[in-house]
Amino acid sequence: MKQGLGTQLRHLIELLDGAVQQSYVEAGLDYRPRYTPVLRALAGGQPCTVGQIAESAGITQPAATQTVALMLKEGWLAVEASPTDARQKLLRLSPQGERLLPELQACWRATAAAADSLDADLPHPLSDTLTRAIAALERRPFGERIRNAKE
Structure with missing residues (x-):
């Protein structure tokens, strides 16, 4: 699961x-x-x-x-x-x-160096993904997304 x-x-x-x-x-x-x-x-x-x-x-x-x-x-x-x-x-x-x-x-x-090392091991840097996720949730909060999913 x-x-x-x-x-x-x-x-x-x-x-x-x-x-x-x-x-x-x-x-x-x-x-x-x-x-x-x-x-x-x-x-x-x-x-x-x-x-x-x-x-x-x-x-x-x-x-x-x-x-x-x-x-x-x-x-x-x-x-x-x-x-x-x-x-x-x-x-x-x-x-x-x-x-x-x-x-x-x-x-x-x-x-910070360890975080850079982690980013280098990933296909998409985690730090970039988190920045984009935060920006997306600031534009459209997760609560709104949950309410829309219930409709």
Whole structure:
């Protein structure tokens, strides 16, 4: 029986994220792959709001909020009040985040090279296929496609 798209995608994510997580363990880093979009957004040194991080990382604001909360708890980030709006909180890398950023960037380069290697093994690069799939779903959401299939 052919597996459904969701099952295949979850399995693919398990295979990819498990290997990425193991690479952090092997590098001696106590780090979760889900932190990467947030750290990349802050790696330039400019403090950002959660909304700016979400936009920069291409993730939802609730996902960014959850990830930021974990990262604050684990000491990866520091928070400060905005100089222009006291109600707004700005996030930046903590000293721990700054100190470990070069090691993380080395891991990210290795992960990117591994992704390139995977793309080279496929008849159509996975990264290109995913980009096209995301664009197609942004034009016509999957929920709409499901509703149309029921008609």
